[in-house]
Amino acid sequence: MFACWGTVAHRFRSTSLILVLLTAVAGGVWGLGVFDRLGQGGYDDPASEAARADEIGDAALDAADADVMVLYTAPPGRTVDDPDMASKINVKLEALPRTEVGAVTSYWRTPVPDLAGQDKRVGLAVIGLAGDDPNAKLRSYEQISGELQVAGVPTQVAGEMPMQASLQERAKRDLALAEAVSMPIVLVLLVLIFGGVVAASLPVLVGGLAVFGSLGLLHLISLFTSVNVFAVNVASLLGLGLAIDYGLFIVGRYREELGQGRRGVEAVRRTVASAGRTVVFSSTLLIIALAGLLLFPQGFLRSLAYGGMSAVALAATISLTLLPALLGLLEHRVDALALPWHRKATEGTSEGRGFRQLADKVMKRPLLTAVPIVVALVILGAPFLHGRFGTPNEVMLPSGDPARQAVESLKRDFPAMSDKDVRIVLRGQGEAPPSPKDVERFQSEGTEIRGMQELRPAGARGAVVVFNATLEHDTYSDRSARAVQDLRGLTPPPGTEVLVGGPTAENLDSLRATSQRLPWMALLIVGATLVLMFLAFGSVLLPIKAVVVSALSLSATFGVLTGVFVDGHGAGPLGITPSPMEDGVLVLMASIVFGLSTDYEAFLLSRMVEARAGGASTAEAVRTGLGRTGRMISAAALLLIVVTGAFATSGILMMRFIGVGMVLALALDATVVRMVLVPALLRLLGDAAWWAPRPLRRSQAQVPIDEAGPAEDADEATRLTEPVECSAEITGPIAPVPHPAETTLPIAPAPRPIRRVAPAPRPAETTRPSTSVR
Known part of the structure; x- marks a missing residue:
């Protein structure tokens, strides 16, 4: 062959x-x-419990996409409540093209405590990008990436799209x-x-x-x-x-x-x-x-x-x-x-x-x-x-990469945004949510799990109730994994499905x-x-x-x-x-x-x-x-x-x-x-x-994958330069000296005779000298 x-x-x-x-x-x-056309992600099982928890939880909370998170740090001696800083940031965010940006939430538009650091030195703006898939969102980010800096205000850009x-x-x-x-x-x-x-x-x-x-x-x-x-x-x-x-x-x-x-x-x-x-x-x-x-x-x-x-x-x-x-x-x-x-x-x-x-x-x-x-x-x-x-997370990038440094700052100043978060979804049957008493009991039992901080209510809609919690240890540590497994092992309220998500659960x-x-x-x-x-x-x-x-x-x-x-x-x-x-x-x-x-x-x-x-x-x-x-x-x-x-x-x-x-x-x-x-x-x-x-040796001998044998003489090499009908019949291992078929060796497959396809006879007048052998 x-x-x-x-x-x-x-x-x-x-x-x-x-x-x-x-x-x-x-x-x-x-x-x-x-x-x-290149994308990022795809590291998790899309049909896993964690993926379902995040999907159902986002739908229940009507959560906006957080594709880009911009950290604005107040100049020395000021806080994020400084009017001049707030005015500059609002003007910058308002100027973002609506063709590329779907939604913008910031501390200066919605001054909720979670969008500012504990010492009010850093404020956060969350941007959802236009696009139906990651590649489209990445193209949108490329259009606005140079428009997020504010003069006189140190700025860091974190999030999935900057990382990608x-x-x-x-x-x-x-x-x-x-x-x-x-x-x-x-x-x-x-x-x-x-x-x-x-x-x-x-x-x-x-x-x-x-x-x-x-x-x-x-x-x-x-x-x-x-x-x-x-x-x-x-x-x-x-x-x-x-x-x-x-x-x-x-x-x-x-x-x-x-x-x-x-x-x-x-x-x-x-x-x-x-x-x-x-x-x-x-x-x-x-x-x-x-x-x-x-x-x-x-x-x-x-x-x-x-x-x-x-x-x-x-x-x-x-x-x-x-x-x-x-x-x-x-x-x-x-x-x-x-x-x-x-x-x-x-x-x-x-x-x-x-x-x-x-x-x-x-x-x-x-x-x-x-x-x-x-x-x-x-x-x-x-x-x-x-x-x-x-x-994979931000450590994939070098320590000096701006996207990695921004994520590290985000985790330090906004722990609620860190990957230590655990999302717990309680979904009742049909349109009926679980009873408040059962929800309270589950919340109490979850808070008592070792390595898990208090379960915080995040919101509810229809039959779904959502909690967030924070792990006490590193996201991928054995203790965090045990805490998530213990949480999943709790007895769910009657008639209620419990789903646990978050980075640790996704990894598990x-x-x-x-x-x-x-x-x-x-x-x-x-x-x-x-x-x-x-x-x-x-x-x-x-x-x-x-x-x-x-x-x-x-x-x-x-x-x-x-x-x-x-x-x-x-x-x-x-x-x-x-x-x-x-x-x-x-x-x-x-x-x-x-x-x-x-x-x-x-x-x-x-x-x-x-x-x-x-x-x-x-x-x-x-x-x-x-x-x-x-x-x-x-x-x-x-x-x-x-x-x-x-x-x-x-x-x-x-x-x-x-x-x-x-x-x-x-x-x-x-x-x-x-x-x-x-x-x-x-x-x-x-x-x-x-x-x-x-x-098995006989079966293997029927597969035509053996190497072709050597030409026996110069005549053979000469004939091969002529038109030849290729066939799987050209078989037999290459060896210094070909063995006859009856030779018995302790090896499989046993050597076989070299069966060659002879060229069709040629008329005498077409015979030409053999010039192909040097």
Whole structure:
């Protein structure tokens, strides 16, 4: 199947090149409009109890939207009751365009105590913006953001829309900076890895087109559903990083084929049949892992799933179409502009002597090597068991950001507006509200809950009675969570539904929704990994080992992140404000890191299986596999670390969390885990690593995904330059020496004879000399 695709890609190389370039560029140009459609929010379960409490409570109180909250501080020696200050503020608020502003409530229009600080030094204006959705309201805010300052009166602007505007601007700026920093570094590293400018530029070209094209896909997605502002960053991170990695695999394998004397369609065919299969396996597994995010109700995760899946699919598609076409056009010129000391880089095979020696050392004492590593990974992952989780808030922004400082001032001067508030809704049956006696009893019982201050009546309408309360402890602390749970555990008045909302309740509901669906996501990812790896390698134990090792690597990464971002160890030098982790980001990272870990595992095992199919012992297969892929895996991880490391410098805490987490995961997985732990475990498993029950082996043999076998002679390579009917019948693993069908090896699938489709007979007069073999 993949050999067939390589033949087709080579035959139509010029057409493929033009079509891919035009599509990616046109899509990217159109996709620049996605930045005007990005939104914020979607971190909570819209069907949760907390969401219903807020919705019903707002309707009962006829609460106006509080999209923007402006804090006006009185000059020294004055208070907010100063007539001159009041006149200036009222004039400014009256001048706001009614096309952009729905409602304005301020202390100077409605002098209620809640709209002024306790010392009357700060007053508050609450603005509701025009617009039916967050994007429309954000555009309205952009129109008035410069009209809120009052001369001589210190002003701070807080609220959801200022936060969203700041996040969107920083996300766009961080994206541009990350790409500007990472791309030159990646190009330099690729030049050093490949030893030539032309070969190095190909993965960078693919990466750039993948990032550009992903904007077009996100713009298309935004026409049908809301797209979170972070979806662009995640899509760019995955598109750029994976496209470069895929380009590295494909170009590296093509140069290896050149080094073994193959040319033309044969080199492209074998490259796509081997490295192309790895790309398809990796992208398929990652897309399935990201599809697991669609199981969750949070719009934030669904948005990131759409962006991530599109970026991965695009990176793989460009790699499997554009690169074979370019390689077919360049042929041996792929090594043009080579560095002087690398001019003979393609001669011979790509065995890595250092990695073979490492494999030998590991396999001499496999148990002594594996046990300490497993213990260390478990210890590193232990802090995650005590991690705290919360909803994104102002700490996502840098400490010096004006929007964050405004929110912190709002919480300090107006505690009633802080996120410690709890909303309690009592809704009677039909139109009848609960009796005053029952309401009073419930209010008294709620006030007695430990960690909960007095329940304050907020208003009533129809059958609904609303209370507000303030928590005594931090919003996301265990004591606040217990207080909300105790409040929900109170016996409701007869015939009355009690709903508890507020940030703490929203966080609890979000965690509950995540924990309920997490096992299904794990089942999807693990099941897909086991099935795909079995189909690829024909072994039962290899996929199980891959899942266990990837889970250990992932848990260790999360443990280190918990120590830094939650517990604050080393947070100071990194400029991080310790805070609870966002559960949605952890789910996103789990899917990405697990997929990438299995990707490197598949690349490593593919060469081991090739060696095993060639008659090698388990030890020799491990030695050969690590020798042939160790350098490439290390290079791929290093390049992806550079790309993700650029995002670790982001001013947005969420993107920094993802960037640092990816760097940790990749560095750990591509070094200690894949280079040391995996060879040790395979040595301990011995020949059992390649075992599969006979019925499963026969089933796997029917799936036409094996790599194409080598040409047996120059005549075969010559014939392949002629028109050939591609067929799934071109099967059989690549091996140095093909085995006959009757050869029995302790590996599944058993090697099969290479069945080839012969070209149609040609008339004698059409015979031409074979010019395609150099």
